[in-house]
Amino acid sequence: MARSSWVPIAFFLFLTFASTVQTVSAGGEGSLKLEECSKACEDRCSATSHKKPCLxxxxxxxxxxxxxxxxTHGNKEECPCYNNIKTKEGGPKCP
Known part of the structure; x- marks a missing residue:
């Protein structure tokens, strides 16, 4: 009976660690509100000479x-949804 007493403790620790990992990650899909998009895109497009299409x-x-x-470039692995939107030709649609 003493051998199985560690199972609930291990399960509790696993759940605690799993929820901590999810809340620690900054950014990621769904991390912005709709009204925050324009500011985030201004920052993302600040270094390009093609501002209008980028925005x-x-x-x-x-x-x-x-x-x-x-x-301003790269880091698309932070937002898989953003990275997976493609043009008809299969190229990336999102800057």
């Missing part, structure tokens, strides 16, 4: 995913 597509993608990757 248009960034806002389009943000409204669908509620997420914008950090930085």
């Amino acid at each position: 248009f597509f960034c806002n389009y993608c943000c409204k669908r995913c509620l997420c914008v990757p950090s930085g």
Whole structure:
């Protein structure tokens, strides 16, 4: 009987660790509110010389995913939904 007493404790620790991992991650899908998209996209498109199309597509993608990757380029692994939106030709739609 003493051998099985560790199972509830291990399960509790697992659940505690799993919920901590989910809340610690910054950004990610659904981390923005709809009204925060324009500011996040302004930051994302700040370094490009093609601001108008960048802002248009960034806002389009943000409204669908509620997420914008950090930085002005790359880091798309932070937002899989944002990264997976493709053009008809199969290229990335979101900047």
